[in-house]
Amino acid sequence: MSNDFVKGFTFISDRSDLVLNRLGSHLVLSAESVLIAVVIGVPLGVFLGHIHRFSFLAINVSNIGRALPSVAVLAIFLPVFGIGDTDVIIALVILAAPPILTNAYVAVDQVDPDTVDAAKGIGLRPLQVLLKVEMPLALPLIFAGIRTSAVFVVATATLAGIFGGGGLGDIISNRESFGLDGVIGASYVLIALAFASQLLFISFEKLITPRGLRGTRQGAPGRLRRQGAAALPGRGVPAALETQPE
Amino acid sequence: MIGQVGGALAGGPVIPTFGTTSKCVLQNRTFCWDWFKDRWSSTFVPALLQHIQLSVIAVVIGFAIAFVLAVAAHRARWVIAPVTFFTSLLYTVPSLAAFEILVPITGINYFTVEIALVSYTLLILFTNTLAGLSGVSPEVLDAATGIGLTRTQALLRVELPLALPTIIAGIRVAVVTIISLTTVAAYVVPAGLGKIIFDAIGNSVFNTAFIGAGVLCILLALVADALFAGLQRVLTPWAAARRGG
Amino acid sequence: MPVAATGTAAPLEFRDVTKSFPGMETPALDHLSFEVPAGEVCVLVGPSGCGKTTAMRLVNRMIDMTSGDILIDGKSIKGSQPADLRRAIGYVIQHVGLFPHKNILDNITVVPKLLGWDRKRCAERAEELLELISLPQEMGSRYPSQLSGGQRQRVGVARALAADPPLMLMDEPFGAIDPINRDRLQNEFLRLQQAIKKTVVFVTHDIDEAIKMGDRIAILREGGDLVQFDTPDRILAEPADDFVARFVGADRGLKRLALTKLDEIDLENATVVREGESVGLEAANGTGNVVLVDNDGRPVGDLRGHQMSAVRAADARPLERTLRSTDSLRDALSMMMTDSLRPLLVLDAEGRVAGYVSIDLINDALRRVRGDNHSDSGINLEKTAAT
Numbered sequence: 001m002s003n004d005f006v007k008g009f010t011f012i013s014d015r016s017d018l019v020l021n022r023l024g025s026h027l028v029l030s031a032e033s034v035l036i037a038v039v040i041g042v043p044l045g046v047f048l049g050h051i052h053r054f055s056f057l058a059i060n061v062s063n064i065g066r067a068l069p070s071v072a073v074l075a076i077f078l079p080v081f082g083i084g085d086t087d088v089i090i091a092l093v094i095l096a097a098p099p100i101l102t103n104a105y106v107a108v109d110q111v112d113p114d115t116v117d118a119a120k121g122i123g124l125r126p127l128q129v130l131l132k133v134e135m136p137l138a139l140p141l142i143f144a145g146i147r148t149s150a151v152f153v154v155a156t157a158t159l160a161g162i163f164g165g166g167g168l169g170d171i172i173s174n175r176e177s178f179g180l181d182g183v184i185g186a187s188y189v190l191i192a193l194a195f196a197s198q199l200l201f202i203s204f205e206k207l208i209t210p211r212g213l214r215g216t217r218q219g220a221p222g223r224l225r226r227q228g229a230a231a232l233p234g235r236g237v238p239a240a241l242e243t244q245p246e
Numbered sequence: 247m248i249g250q251v252g253g254a255l256a257g258g259p260v261i262p263t264f265g266t267t268s269k270c271v272l273q274n275r276t277f278c279w280d281w282f283k284d285r286w287s288s289t290f291v292p293a294l295l296q297h298i299q300l301s302v303i304a305v306v307i308g309f310a311i312a313f314v315l316a317v318a319a320h321r322a323r324w325v326i327a328p329v330t331f332f333t334s335l336l337y338t339v340p341s342l343a344a345f346e347i348l349v350p351i352t353g354i355n356y357f358t359v360e361i362a363l364v365s366y367t368l369l370i371l372f373t374n375t376l377a378g379l380s381g382v383s384p385e386v387l388d389a390a391t392g393i394g395l396t397r398t399q400a401l402l403r404v405e406l407p408l409a410l411p412t413i414i415a416g417i418r419v420a421v422v423t424i425i426s427l428t429t430v431a432a433y434v435v436p437a438g439l440g441k442i443i444f445d446a447i448g449n450s451v452f453n454t455a456f457i458g459a460g461v462l463c464i465l466l467a468l469v470a471d472a473l474f475a476g477l478q479r480v481l482t483p484w485a486a487a488r489r490g491g
Numbered sequence: 492m493p494v495a496a497t498g499t500a501a502p503l504e505f506r507d508v509t510k511s512f513p514g515m516e517t518p519a520l521d522h523l524s525f526e527v528p529a530g531e532v533c534v535l536v537g538p539s540g541c542g543k544t545t546a547m548r549l550v551n552r553m554i555d556m557t558s559g560d561i562l563i564d565g566k567s568i569k570g571s572q573p574a575d576l577r578r579a580i581g582y583v584i585q586h587v588g589l590f591p592h593k594n595i596l597d598n599i600t601v602v603p604k605l606l607g608w609d610r611k612r613c614a615e616r617a618e619e620l621l622e623l624i625s626l627p628q629e630m631g632s633r634y635p636s637q638l639s640g641g642q643r644q645r646v647g648v649a650r651a652l653a654a655d656p657p658l659m660l661m662d663e664p665f666g667a668i669d670p671i672n673r674d675r676l677q678n679e680f681l682r683l684q685q686a687i688k689k690t691v692v693f694v695t696h697d698i699d700e701a702i703k704m705g706d707r708i709a710i711l712r713e714g715g716d717l718v719q720f721d722t723p724d725r726i727l728a729e730p731a732d733d734f735v736a737r738f739v740g741a742d743r744g745l746k747r748l749a750l751t752k753l754d755e756i757d758l759e760n761a762t763v764v765r766e767g768e769s770v771g772l773e774a775a776n777g778t779g780n781v782v783l784v785d786n787d788g789r790p791v792g793d794l795r796g797h798q799m800s801a802v803r804a805a806d807a808r809p810l811e812r813t814l815r816s817t818d819s820l821r822d823a824l825s826m827m828m829t830d831s832l833r834p835l836l837v838l839d840a841e842g843r844v845a846g847y848v849s850i851d852l853i854n855d856a857l858r859r860v861r862g863d864n865h866s867d868s869g870i871n872l873e874k875t876a877a878t
Contacts (some may be wrong), residue, residue, distance in 0.1 A: 004347075054462035066419070069463045070328040075443045076460035079276040079453035158340055162433060162447065172342050173433065180350065187343035194338070272611065389588025392553060393602055394578030406591045484592045484634045 004180040011178075011185030019171070020157025023189055023194070026167030029160055030153045033092035037153075038062045041097040045104025049129050058105035063175070070156050074163050088165035092157060096149040103145020107138035154194050159185035168193075213238055271454070278454045285458075286311070289442065294462055295440035300431075301424045302362055306423075308367030309417060315368075318377035326376065333369035341366070341427050345434040359431045366427055367420045374416025376408030411482050419473035425467045439463045500529040500690040501564035501657035503550070508559035510545055510715070511622055519545045520715030522559065527707065529564075529657075530688040534705035536695050538738070542715035545696045547660050550692060579746045581651030581659035581689070585666045586642045589635040595621075596631040602654040620649040623683065641672040641855050648680065651765050652687070660693045665700070677703060698739050701744060702727070710735055724750055744857060745821055753823060753837050754816035756856055758846025761836065762789075770794055774819050780847045782836060783807040788843045790836065816845050820856055823848050840842055 012019050048058050074091040081087040112136045119133045120126075161169020171178050171186035178186075270278035282290070319325040344362045352358040381403050390400040432440025439459045446455035504526045511518040517541045525532040537544035548554045550561055552573040555597040561568045568576055589598050599620055600613040601669040608616070621628055624645040635643055644664060651659055664727045665673040681704065695701055701708050702723040709720045712734055729745040741745065759781045764770055772780055781794040783802060792807020812826055825851060827835055829869065834849040 030264060037430075048482055055384045063475070064468065065282050065472065067422040067467045069422075069429050071426070071440055071466050076464070078447075078451065078456045083451065084449070100275035113295075139428040155340060159430070161342075162444070169342065171341060171371040172346070180347065183343050187340050190340050190343075191338055192340035215294075272649075339871070368729075383586075385584060385588035386590060387584040387588075387811070388553075389575075389582065389584060389647075392551060392577060392582040392584065392588075394576075394580075395576050396574045399574075399605075404590055404592075408590075469675060482592075484636065 004184050007181035008184035008188055011181045012189060012231075015178075015182070015185075019168075019189060021184065022166065022168045022170050022186070023193070025165075026154070026157055026160075026169070026190075029088060029092070029165055029167050030150070030157045033089050033096055033153050033157070034146065034150045036089070036093045037096035037100050037149060040093070041100030042104045042142060042146075045101040046108050046130070046135065046142075047107025049105040049110075050134060054082070054111055055105070055121070056111065059111075060103055062098040064103035065095060068095060070095060070159060074159060078163070082162035085165050088160040088163050090155070091163075092153050095156060096153050099152075100142075100145050100149050102140045103148070104138070107145070108134050111137045136210050140205055141242035143201065143205045147205065150201060151194055151198050154192070154197055155157065158190060219236065257425060265299055274451070277457045281454050282458045290439075290458060290462060291439075293439050293442055294457065294466065296464070297425070297428055297440075297466065300356065300359055300363065300428045300438055301421065303356075303421050303429060304363035304424050304428075305361070305371075305417065305449070308364045308420065309371050311364070312368050312371035313375055316379060317373050319372075319376050320379045320405075330369075333365075336365040337369040339365075341430045342433065345407050349434055354434050354435050356435075356437070359437065362431065363424050363427055367424060370413055370420045370423065371416050374419070375409070375413050378412030378416075379405055382408045382412055411478055414474060414478045414481065418471060418478070421470050421474060422437050422467050425463070425470060429463055439466075493517060500688055502529040503533075503658060503690055503692065504562040505546070506547070506560045506562065508549060508561060509557050510542070510549060510554065517714055518557070520556075523715055523717055524559075525709055525717060525720045527690055527692065529690050531706040532691040532693055532704055533683060533870045534693045534695060534708045535711060536698060536701040536708060536779060537711035538713065539696060540570075540713045541711040541715075543696075543711050544662055544709070545690055546696050546715070550658070550660055551577045551582060565612075578605060578654060579656050579658070581648075581656045583647050583651045583659065583661040583664045584791075585663040587635075587647040589643055589646060589650070591635050594632050594634050595626075598635065599650050599653050601650065604653055614659070616653060620652060620712055623652070623686075623768055624649045625679065638667055641676060643680070644668060644676060648683075648843065652689075657690060659689045662663060663695055664693075666695070678789040680704070702739075702750065710738060735872040743792075745824075747857065748821035748824060749819045751820045751847060751856055752816065753814060753818055753820065753844070754839075756820070756848075756852060758848055759834065759852065760839055761844050761847050763844055764794065766804055767801055770802060775833075780836075781832065782844055783857045784844065790838070793836075810836060811865065812836075816840065816861070820848075820853055824850075824853055 006177045039134035045058065048054050069092070075089065077087045077090050081090065108130075115133060115137070116129060119129045124132065141203055145151070158165050158172055160167045161171070161173040168190050172183050172190070175183050260434065265267070268278060268280050271281050292359065315329050322458060341362065344365070345358065348358045348362055386404060386408070388402060390404045391397065428438050429440035429443070430439055433444050438442070439462055442455050442459035446452040447457075507525050508520055508523045509518055510520040523542075523546060525533075530642050535546055537543050545554060547597065549556050550563075552568060561747050563580075571579075584681045590601070593601075596614075597619050600618045603616060617631060618628065621631060626642065626645060626649075630638070630642070635646070638646065643803070643837075644667075651661075664677050668676060677700065692705055693701075695704075706722055707720065708723055708726055710718045710726065710731075712718050719726055719735050724747060726735065727739055727743040727750070729815070730739060730743070734741070759780060761782050763782050763784050765784060765786070776799075782790050783792045783804065783806075790810055790813070792809050793803060794802060795832050812830065812835055814823055814826060814835050816837055816839050818837075823835060823837075827833065827848075832850045834847045837845045837848050839845040
């Protein structure tokens, strides 16, 4: 049995086209879901943070999101969309959007009020304040939220294999066809993928952090430390592993 | 009662018998209330209870282990690194794979599920419990030992009560995570609400099963989450005092 | 249990105490020896790094000494388990360290409960203590987060006193409080100490606080070197060396004056006349301290330098500046400086004439080093010569 752990590697090299194919669809699936979640979550979160309203909702939506069992969410849309890509993407978006929204909200909401005040004071209009001052300062934290979600999506997209969406889950959920070495091999790839996306995002965040903010509390890849935002997924979990391993 | 650790699994059949000829079922409409009502006590309730049982056992055992480790780490800082490393490692393993790997070793039973589930709780519970203990301000601890509490008394009467909110927060996250993972476990070890869902996929895509089990599972998780959020508030009267008392 | 939580204050002795920390070449404390008589406040003061907090924490075994001994009431602290020892010692720290999850009453009664007092006794004691620290009884059910910094520290003191320990340790207890409230708290504590007379070891870096609070001051320099151990007045009058002189400050003369009140020295006589009486030549030309008073004996005006037969109210110059007998010599000097150092009238508590204070009197006071109230209680400055 322990042999399978070694054979996992040979599986990857032997069945490289299969693995690559599934890896590809896994990535596409994850990317699509995260993108949609970003399009929904970021503008809404930023807007709410800018007007500093609905904080209870904005913060607790990620609490609820975190509580949602992935398989259940995948299941309840089956009647509507049937087995396949669509169902998986919808479910993943629902699971990924809340933390993105909450992070975006908190990021903009917590921009130093003195800075915003100064911006208004020198004559910037509300939209300009948002775009030129609040957004740049909030960006690192927004991306931290996207990163958390992305890593989570990559892990959870594995379930797509059961629900007809393809991806590495196709292999991992199919021990009968691919054997234990196949399951393990695909898992190696999945773990590597999770770490890689984590690292990628962290480097990206470092790049987009305005030079003045590097190393400060608002700079990436910081994590939200507010007690009130204990709701955020990943609190209590090391930044490297803010995933739900599904 | 429900299956013992290491024993074989018990469960009810889920496959819709097309013998019940309600039109709704035959047409596989989105949700057939009659079918659901029919199967409520024979299928859904046992599955729900099973699900709860599996989750609770996992969190209880996980917490017991994590608690001991956290207290040890609190006294001896060198413990933190190895424990964090090891529990992180466990957490990284994709859950589906974890169950698949364990089954050949420990068989298709509760035990297998619990091993994996407990492993997943450790990181969250250890980190949060330790964070809670470390969050107690040093002056309070200094005062506690300075006025004559022994180390154990200080832990029990001062540090733990003050760490409780953070610890409960950790348990809250662990509980919802485990409820979710238990559903995944059903793919390999048929049990709980996940079983209903996977059976319905496997044999014939039966919509009512998806909605029924899916919604039940979501409700279970949300109720548990709200419960612990409430518990957190109730157990911290002094924080309440600060808020408005 | 060797050291018990009795009510009566106990004397404290440091005997050749040495503390070395691993990795440090020089010990933090080196053969430190001194004695604090029962019921006195001993202030450990010095610059940071002088070991004052270390010395204090050795007493309740928060740190253990490398060699030497510390004796409370003649018994070594090594003879008790640390937790037991600490229950017999009051412990007040700078940031108070109240338990946030307990209300004020529960915070105060922690040690009595540990010692097994029953609920009734604890409740009564808590009530007593709240009154002692001038906090209203309703505060008892509040939580620390609802109290101000000053109130919290008062609760800290109450907690320390709860089991009526024979000894109190206070580590910069008023350091985190704003200056105005710090002054109030210091005064309150002094009042408290007058009433309960505990043996107190008080650590501070502020020489003015040391002078104000201490019956005896131990000045330490870096390396745990005890440079001088004496009453505040003697330290100010006769600093042992340059370091002490610099540490107490160049204005030590003024500081000394602040220590003495007008009612503690012999004032110059004032000639008191009523309306209609006469002022003799001797009185007028002598000291010139002639005061016109009303029927109650309260001063109306100044008749200095006047020789007259029948004094009338209109003859007297109205009094612009007077002092009270509770004012210090320093206040007196301060006021005298606004009037070319002329003598000033001093009134007693009821507002009647007590006498005159002059610059000569103040000079005399400075020259005289105030005697020690307690009979020689062994001011041991034994420092075995370090080799």
